[in-house]
Amino acid sequence: MKEVRLNNGVMMPALGFGVYQIPAEDTERAVSEALGTGYRMIDTAASYFNEEQVGDALRHSGLKREEVFVTTKLWVQDYEYEDALRAFDKSARLLGLDYVDLYLLHKPYGNYYAAWRAAERLYKEGRVKAIGVTSFSDERLQDLFLHNEVKPAVNQLETHPFFQQEASNAFLSQEGIQHEAWAPFAEGKNDIWNNPVLKAIAGKHGRTVAQVVLRWLNQRGVVVIPKTVRRERMAENLDIFGFTLTGQEMQAIAGLDTGRSSIYDDTDLATTKYIGTHRIHD
Numbered sequence: 001m002k003e004v005r006l007n008n009g010v011m012m013p014a015l016g017f018g019v020y021q022i023p024a025e026d027t028e029r030a031v032s033e034a035l036g037t038g039y040r041m042i043d044t045a046a047s048y049f050n051e052e053q054v055g056d057a058l059r060h061s062g063l064k065r066e067e068v069f070v071t072t073k074l075w076v077q078d079y080e081y082e083d084a085l086r087a088f089d090k091s092a093r094l095l096g097l098d099y100v101d102l103y104l105l106h107k108p109y110g111n112y113y114a115a116w117r118a119a120e121r122l123y124k125e126g127r128v129k130a131i132g133v134t135s136f137s138d139e140r141l142q143d144l145f146l147h148n149e150v151k152p153a154v155n156q157l158e159t160h161p162f163f164q165q166e167a168s169n170a171f172l173s174q175e176g177i178q179h180e181a182w183a184p185f186a187e188g189k190n191d192i193w194n195n196p197v198l199k200a201i202a203g204k205h206g207r208t209v210a211q212v213v214l215r216w217l218n219q220r221g222v223v224v225i226p227k228t229v230r231r232e233r234m235a236e237n238l239d240i241f242g243f244t245l246t247g248q249e250m251q252a253i254a255g256l257d258t259g260r261s262s263i264y265d266d267t268d269l270a271t272t273k274y275i276g277t278h279r280i281h282d
């Protein structure tokens with residue numbers, strides 16, 4: 001598996017397996033198959049309610065702890081300092097791990113400064129190997145690292161052909177923060193699988209639209225974590241390093257950018273209120 005080096009020296013696989021929206025009862029099977037297919041990075045979150053089943057799959061895989069890179073995320077409800085430490089303990093217990101490779105603040109709402117300081121403590125204690133954020137705008141991210149000690153290693157952002165995040169990609173690269181894509185396939189929106197530009201490029205390489213999208217992200221230096229519950233698609237999504245998109249093809253895909261989210265609008269007050277106050281436990 002190809003890897004990237006994070007700003008603290010930790011090595012992270014360039015491609016992993018996302019488990020958002022995989023029901024708990026299907027997660028152990030899906031993660032076991034993904035590990036069997038060759039994935040060595042799993043991306044979960046407290047709010048996905050499947051950390052325990054990810055842990056079951058890891059335990060039964062026969063792989064050594066250091067062979068698999070595990071990411072989980074802290075939900076906004078637990079963004080006070082002590083709450084964050086407690087929430088981490090719960091995630092680690094459910095996962096059955098004594099350390100997590102990457103711990104992310106899941107959303108840029110609430111008291112994320114307190115949450116970040118808790119994440120810094122976990123990092124210093126060695127309970128997490130790297131810390132980062134998701135869906136932080138460049139300004140919020142900059143403010144966070146200007147007023148804290150540990151610079152985030154990763155910002156996981158919605159990134160796909162219809163929302164390419166070009167400015168954030170440049171900012172993150174300049175700051176040495178790894179850009180990771182969530183929803184690399186836009187969760188199937190915008191009729192991505194039938195997009196004529198992507199289909200034409202896929203046809204030229206004898207590849208699929210999914211492989212072209214993942215390779216395009218990879219060639220932009222973006223880490224990807226596609227989700228699928230189907231074994232044949234797991235293999236398809238992993239097999240992206242045997243071809244290279246030309247500059248012209250990269251340009252053609254650049255032309256698909258709409259500059260806005262296909263999934264949720266973080267400038268919409270009703271949406272941000274809902275997410276920022278959503279509770280995942282009592």
Ligand SMILES: NC(=O)c1ccc[n+]([C@@H]2O[C@H](COP(=O)([O-])OP(=O)(O)OC[C@H]3O[C@@H](n4cnc5c(N)ncnc54)[C@H](OP(=O)(O)O)[C@@H]3O)[C@@H](O)[C@H]2O)c1
Binds near residue numbers: 021
């Ligand atoms: N930080 C955040 O706030 C955040 C938000 C969303 C997601 N994420 C992370 O990012 C990961 C990926 O994003 P996502 O799950 O939202 O969406 P996604 O990976 O963009 O798309 C998943 C969809 O694509 C389908 N699919 C996967 N591979 C395919 C292929 N080769 N051909 C055709 N269809 C294919 C899947 O269907 P099947 O399963 O039926 O194959 C599913 O419907 C998540 O699992 C999660 O770990 C993070």
